[in-house]
Amino acid sequence: MSPGKKIIGTVNQKEIVKMYASYVSKYKAGFFESLGLGVVQGERKGLTIKMLEGVNNGESPLEIIDCHTSGGVFNLGHHHPEINKALHEGLENGLDIGDHHLLSEQRALLAKQLADLFPGDISKTMFSVGGGEAIDLAIKLSRAFTKQKKIISANRAYHGVTGFALGACASSFKDPFLWSLPDFKQVPFADIESFRKIIDEKTACVLFETIPATGGILIPPEGYFAEVRELCDDMGVVMIADEVQAGLGRTGQMWGIFGGLYPDEKIVPDIIVLAKGMSSGVYPLSTTSYKPKFEEVFEEDPFLHISTTGGSELGCYVTRKMLDIISQPEFLKHVQTVGSQFGKGLVDLQEKYSEKIVDVRGRGLMWGIELVDEFTSLYFTLTMIKNGVFCDYCGNYKSTNKFLPPLIIQPEDIDVILQRVDKTLEKIG
Ligand SMILES: Cc1ncc(COP(=O)(O)O)c(C=O)c1O
Numbered sequence: 379m380s381p382g383k384k385i386i387g388t389v390n391q392k393e394i395v396k397m398y399a400s401y402v403s404k405y406k407a408g409f410f411e412s413l414g415l416g417v418v419q420g421e422r423k424g425l426t427i428k429m430l431e432g433v434n435n436g437e438s439p440l441e442i443i444d445c446h447t448s449g450g451v452f453n454l455g456h457h458h459p460e461i462n463k464a465l466h467e468g469l470e471n472g473l474d475i476g477d478h479h480l481l482s483e484q485r486a487l488l489a490k491q492l493a494d495l496f497p498g499d500i501s502k503t504m505f506s507v508g509g510g511e512a513i514d515l516a517i518k519l520s521r522a523f524t525k526q527k528k529i530i531s532a533n534r535a536y537h538g539v540t541g542f543a544l545g546a547c548a549s550s551f552k553d554p555f556l557w558s559l560p561d562f563k564q565v566p567f568a569d570i571e572s573f574r575k576i577i578d579e580k581t582a583c584v585l586f587e588t589i590p591a592t593g594g595i596l597i598p599p600e601g602y603f604a605e606v607r608e609l610c611d612d613m614g615v616v617m618i619a620d621e622v623q624a625g626l627g628r629t630g631q632m633w634g635i636f637g638g639l640y641p642d643e644k645i646v647p648d649i650i651v652l653a654k655g656m657s658s659g660v661y662p663l664s665t666t667s668y669k670p671k672f673e674e675v676f677e678e679d680p681f682l683h684i685s686t687t688g689g690s691e692l693g694c695y696v697t698r699k700m701l702d703i704i705s706q707p708e709f710l711k712h713v714q715t716v717g718s719q720f721g722k723g724l725v726d727l728q729e730k731y732s733e734k735i736v737d738v739r740g741r742g743l744m745w746g747i748e749l750v751d752e753f754t755s756l757y758f759t760l761t762m763i764k765n766g767v768f769c770d771y772c773g774n775y776k777s778t779n780k781f782l783p784p785l786i787i788q789p790e791d792i793d794v795i796l797q798r799v800d801k802t803l804e805k806i807g
Contacts, residue, residue, distance in 0.1 A: 388389040391418045392433040394510025413760055422456035425784055425791060427768065442768040443795060445781040449591060449623045453655040453751035454700060456783040461658045464699035468692045476691035478684055491701055492667055497636040498646030503667040509622045510538020512664035513585070515683055516649045517542040519668060520583035520616035528581040532567035534593030534774040537585065537620055546585050548593070549775045566599035568604050577609050583616040583649075588624040588634035591782075594775025595739050595746025603635060603645045610648075619647035623744070626655040627704040627785055630714035630742035638741060648672075654779075658700040661693035691768030704785065713785050716792055717742040720781070723796040731803045736777070745781045747799075752776040753773070754806060761802045767795055 389397075395417065399407035410417035410608050419437060420430040426689065429440040444452060454461055476482050505511040517529060531537070531546035538544065544552050545562040552558070565572040567590055573766060584606060590596045610617040619625075619635040620628040629638030636644045649672070653664035676682055703709060721740055724747055728735040737748040749755040755777045762779070772778045783795070 386420050387430055391429075394418050394430070396571070413666050415763060416761075422570065424455045424457070425605050425787060427456070431614050436786070440764075440766070442763060442766050443783070443791065443798075444714070445767055445769045445783045445795065446655065447782050447784055448750065450626065450628055450655040450782055451657055452659045453626060453785045454658055454703065455786045456659060458658070458703075458786070460699055460703065461660060461696060464696045465660050465692070468695040469492070473692040473695055474690075475687055475693075476689075477481070477600070478686050479681070481716060482689070482691055484698075488689075488694040488698050488701075489667075491698055492665065492747050495632055495701065495705055496650060496667060497633065499669050500646070500648075500650055500667050502670055502673060503665050504683065505694075506653075506664045506666065507662050507688045508538065508540075509620075509651065509664050510540035510543040511688065512622075512651045512653055512666045513537045513546070513618075514540050514621060515545035515666040516618045516651050516668075517546070517583060517585065519542075519649065519666070519672050519675055519685065520618065524582045524614065524616060525584040526615075527561040528582050529562050530576055530581060530584045531562070531564055532590060532593060533564040534567060534590055534596075535564070535585075535587060536590075536592035536774065537587070537622075562739045567596050567601050568600060574609065577615060579612060579613050581613065581615045583618050584610055585620060587620040588639065589629070589741065589744055590774075591623040591744070591780060592695065592773045592775075594748070594759045594772045594778040595738050595744060598640065598773075600640045600643055603639070604643060607645050609648070616649060617645075617647040617700040618649040618651065619645075620651050622651060622653045624741075625650070625652055625714055625781070627710055628655075628742055628744050628782070629707065629708055630717050632705060632710065634741070640735065654698070656697050656705075657693070660694050661690060661696050663690065663693040663697050664688070676692065709785070713742050716787055716789055719789055720745060720783075720796070723792065724799070727796065727799055727803060734747055734803055734806070738777075740781075741779075743783055743785055745800040746772065746778045747781075748775075748778045750777070755779055757806050758802060761806055762798065765798045765802050 395407050416623050418430040420428045425443050427442050432440050433437050489503040492503050534548050537546045563576050624634030631638035648666045656663045724738045728738050739746045755771045759771050769779050771780045
């Protein structure tokens with residue numbers, strides 16, 4: 379720490395917006411300006427983000443409860459003291475990114491910790507920086523292992539903007555880039571009949587988010603993933619679970635696919651992909667973890683897939699601390715308790731505003747409320763931010779707003795969020 383040193387807020391909002399428009403993106407700057415919001419993030423701590431300025435450049439800075447958390451990046455809130463301590467400790471004790479060709483103590487320790495937490499025999503991990511890169515590797519492994527090309531994903535999916543991951547996304551993300559390959563097939567999520575029709579022996583892998591987030595916080599019926607697993611087994615197809623948002627305790631269980639959706643439905647996929655929350659909000663890190671059989675892909679060339687900055691030793695050290703915290707049974711119990719309080723509160727509001735809310739869906743601390751139409755939903759997001767809660771509409775299901783608060787949230791904070799949802803619903807027409 380350098381007491382007295384000011385880094386945040388050295389330039390005022392107007393200037394930042396101008397610079398952003400000139401040197402980063404005039405469209406993004408224009409979008410936020412047109413909403414009349416305090417748009418530049420300032421100090422953040424725990425659950426809250428303080429904007430540099432207020433609504434419509436109002437006097438007091440807008441302070442919002444972070445229910446966006448960048449999709450779970452801030453699972454432990456902002457600047458969790460133990461995470462900050464681990465980051466400093468790692469740096470002060472000689473860790474840096476590390477050389478990616480050499481073996482690494484930190485990578486080995488983190489991989490072992492993950493193997494102990496994963497279900498079944500998922501026990502090997504490779505490291506990347508972001509989620510898209512980690513999904514790319516999962517698809518590469520599936521193709522190299524099965525020697526098949528076909529990839530099946532959901533038609534509202536989001537898996538990242540890199541090559542293979544982009545191919546598995548909803549068309550809205552790829553059409554502008556003329557991205558079309560015949561081997562990437564998509565089906566409606568949770569529709570087992572469509573899935574049955576498309577899976578065959580020529581399929582390399584099936585890739586689903588356990589709870590599609592950008593796709594609208596969709597909860598599949600009980601038995602869906604069990605049947606997907608069975609069909610994959612029958613046809614020798616690799617099952618990949620994208621747990622980038624639904625993993626790491628978000629559902630109140632360690633893994634969404636293993637008991638997080640339904641307590642009795644514990645599915646062991648072949649590959650699990652993690653990102654976002656793995657960073658603890660301070661050091662980007664993502665992982666592709668798989669059953670030992672996939673290792674044969676690297677038998678001839680162990681350097682076939684590498685990532686120079688993926689699996690930074692400093693990042694691994696911080697992630698190990700994060701896993702120590704979230705894997706405690708009492709931590710997961712806490713997520714279950716406040717999660718049901720939140721879900722129940724939203725369902726009560728659905729009853730009160732039945733003409734505005736069509737559906738409430740979720741698990742643990744991952745909730746979506748579907749509003750009557752897209753316009754109402756966009757207006758809801760904007761009004762919620764002005765009322766001090768940062769939630770957002772789902773990019774591929776715009777009539778739904780999603781809430782992913784930090785997992786450390788307390789019952790009294792949930793009450794405040796629910797009061798603000800109530801106030802917002804009362805206002806919007
Ligand atoms: C479910 C899911 N998978 C993968 C990704 C890609 O992660 P990243 O943005 O780190 O590449 C995202 C990002 O939002 C995601 O939500």
